[in-house]
Amino acid sequence: MIDGYGGPEVLRLAEVPEPAPGPAQVRIRVHTAGVNPVDVKQRGGYFSAIAQAQFPLRLGNEYAGVVDQLGDGVEGIAVGDEVLGSATGQCYADWVVIEAADTVAKPASMGWDVAGGIATVGQTAYTALKQIGGVKDGDTLLVHAAAGGVGTMAVQIARLWGATVIGTASERNHDYLRSLGAIPVAYGPGLVERVRKIAPQGLDAALDAIGGDATAASLELVAGLDRIGTTIDTEGAEKYGFHRVGGRTTPGLRQVVEWYRTGAVTIPSVTVYPLDHVAAAHRHVEAGHTQGKVVLQVR
Template sequence: MKAAALTEFGGPEVLTLTEVPDPEAGPGQVRVRVRAAGVQHFDTGIRTGWAPPSVDLTFPVVPGNEFAGVVDQIGDGVTDFAPGAEVLGFTTTRSYAQYVVVPADQIVNKPAAMSWEVAGGFSANGQGAHLCLSQMGVNPGDTVLINAAAGALGTFSVQLARAWGATTVIGTASERNHEYLRSIGAVPVTYGEGLVERVRALAPGGVDAAMDNAGPDALRASVELVKDINRVRTMVSDEAAEELGVPALGPSRSAGRLAELVGLYEQGLIKIHIRNSYPLAEAAEAHRDLEQGHGRGKIVLVVE
């Protein structure tokens, strides 16, 4: 099969289209013919040689941790899905390819009205937002701060906080993305020096919970703004979080969490903006696009 793979670590140019063996579904697994795969900062980390201890980086390495496609093979013991089922799901690597094999408990059914591009880029940011916001304890009536709110993760987080009843969601972004934030239900505020004062002016009653997707400075501002540090989380600033005493994120992704998010999408409470779509052969260009920063919405690969 064709895959966008690495035979060395480095810049985007090391991600090239190549042939790798077709995977086969084992017991409890499904093979999915991939139609679209989301592009994540996790994937760009893999490309440079970073990975959690549990991830095998033996070459060739195929990045990609979220996908959507059609089940075309099931292993022994799989009863919830059959060949032909349209699904979306998650893994750690291997999604930048024509086929991916995952345990059957890592996929859910794709709504008929959800496009392949949206489905392919739905799982990772959706579940990341769910993990963060649920552990922050976002409740009806809360005022919530989302740092880096215009990106794919921030977009999901703003809408999820509103879906869970937050009265006010303040989102940090560059000024060119402020109108976009208003369109998804956030009150925009500019990054940078003086952020704490600007947020306090917008929320004189205080900020109840805050999520950092921007970096250590945003995390420090969040800690200063939120009374209870247990209601602050970060997706990007682990060292600063340890220094400040911000709790680490807990459990990982699950099909149950993904199904809940798909339900919110079907109710019209979550909308995904696709910034750009690239063919699988242009995965390197998709990484360049993502690494420019300050983008709006999701980048996906379309797999033929």
């Protein structure tokens, strides 16, 4: 939990009453919980101008674990089922209570590390690509921060849908991007020119998961504002008129999990921290240049 905004040092462990599921809900014993850039921003007060938090505040928006209690009226799910999914601001914990209909079955082939980190990036990438025109066969897509969690999934989903993908990343992550099927390009000064050399015919769409200079590059490289999306640059989206993208979709997450089960997508890089090292996990994400996902081991 946190008792106020600040750096990673404000995170603390706390003992709280065990939750109980209500009607149509299940309680899940959490094994792993993902750490995402939005958690870091919330901890630091990035959203305080929009809505002041009620402290003490728990963080964490994705989980994987085992169902251990059922609320009244729950059907189609049983105690002992392994599940994953999303839950706003409660997943850095031993238990979470979730609407039963929003849980997604964890494939037996999926490790707990991946399961705890796939919900947010899977849903965000799937939804974002739909929101910028449904990337399709023959499109050329630019993904900013392609080696991060959302980028990792966006590259693979876009490739499944037939697009050519160019991904920005630091040089040390270029082999990683190639393994996902993307054409890597270094970000920083000269990005527009480097992309034009790779795709002289132009780009059809761009997805930004980093903000900053990515906005200017996307606007210069993509003709239609309806084919540009950002998961993070709200100010730029409002100023220039392109899409602020992302969001949750349980059917979309089920599709991503099914793709994982069949080997069509993966998260090849996951860094795991124990729950009591949550501050170190936040520092890792906050430093940027994360490859794949960062996950907390709760149990």
